[in-house]
Amino acid sequence: MSRTGRRPGAPDTRDKIMAVARRRFATRGYEATSLRAIAADAQVDPALLIHYFGTKEGLFAAATGLPAGLPEMFAAVEGTPLRESVEFLVRSYLQFVDSDQSRNAILALVRSAVSNEKAATMLREFLAAELLPVIGRLTEHEDAPLRASLVAAQLIGIAILRHVLRVDDVAKASPDEIAALAAPAIEQYLQ
Amino acid sequence: MSRTGRRPGAPDTRDKIMAVARRRFATRGYEATSLRAIAADAQVDPALLIHYFGTKEGLFAAATGLPAGLPEMFAAVEGTPLRESVEFLVRSYLQFVDSDQSRNAILALVRSAVSNEKAATMLREFLAAELLPVIGRLTEHEDAPLRASLVAAQLIGIAILRHVLRVDDVAKASPDEIAALAAPAIEQYLQ
Known part of the structure; x- marks a missing residue:
């Protein structure tokens, strides 16, 4: 299986977003964490977060398992x-x-x-x-x-x-x- | 305040019993721990445990706070x-x-x-x-x-x-x- 790393939509982009989200949720709390801030931290387009996780709750669920x-x-x-x-x-x-x-x-x-x-x-x-x-x-x-x-x-x-x-x-x-x-x-x- | 250490009924005997109880409850569980076994471990008369704590539940409560x-x-x-x-x-x-x-x-x-x-x-x-x-x-x-x-x-x-x-x-x-x-x-x- 080829891993292209930086390509938006590649599995490791999704993992990277979740890792950033886990860190943000854990350090700033749920309220103070926005999809926009997570996207900026992960250096991806906010639309990609919506595409993968739908909502902040969806991303929280995915990030916490x-x-x-x-x-x-x-x-x-x-x-x-x-x-x-x-x-x-x-x-x-x-x-x-x-x-x-x-x-x-x-x-x-x-x-x-x-x-x-x-x-x-x-x-x-x-x-x-x-x-x-x-x-x-x-x-x-x-x-x-x-x-x-x-x-x-x-x-x-x-x-x-x-x-x-x-x-x-x-x-x-x-x-x-x-x-x-x-x-x-x-x-x-x-x- | 004088501390006589070994005298039954002295505060440090009570503390010693609680320390032994905490260890026993934590390693063997509540069921398998008897007042008699705790007394033996703590090298005191079982009657002293009854005197201080009434029951195993009383000792558990005291030991866990x-x-x-x-x-x-x-x-x-x-x-x-x-x-x-x-x-x-x-x-x-x-x-x-x-x-x-x-x-x-x-x-x-x-x-x-x-x-x-x-x-x-x-x-x-x-x-x-x-x-x-x-x-x-x-x-x-x-x-x-x-x-x-x-x-x-x-x-x-x-x-x-x-x-x-x-x-x-x-x-x-x-x-x-x-x-x-x-x-x-x-x-x-x-x-």
């Missing part, structure tokens, strides 16, 4: 009845965190977030910018941001018990069993 | 109506995790659990032996262990968003605000 599309997953259920939406979301979330790729990415993210203030900031800002607003849109309560955060707390807690601490009952339960129990609880925050 | 009494907190509400119990528990839990001592202990525990397999085992076994059974006693469902674990996931998730990631809305909310929202959700698992 998280499969993209978690916020999109939540956005997709807007308009469907709440009970159905929530069950679908919990099941999708579990499929998402159960993949080998996610499991490792989650471990890596949690590991850096608890040991490194900048990584905690990066993860907090990503949640605040991309995930909490789409969960919050599922409810009309005035305190939607707090409710959305408590839903996120439940989901993150499940991932931690399932994949970090590996608490037996949570690690062994099927996505359907967990969704059947967690959906009515999560619905309480949103209804 | 967690205030003791989290399981007792849950055990205390057995027999009271569920809604009241759960609100009381969430408020007590938040007071518990909001103390400076707990906050640091939680950070340290989570930090070691995500980076070190033995620390994860220690924490998992502590949850399984001491905390999950008392939460599980609040419900009569056959799958009480899974339900109790999902309640623990919600509570641990709240502590992580409040003190590790410091997500704004969760970090700034009062214990009462969080309890008012989280209690009906948690009740769903237990009723």
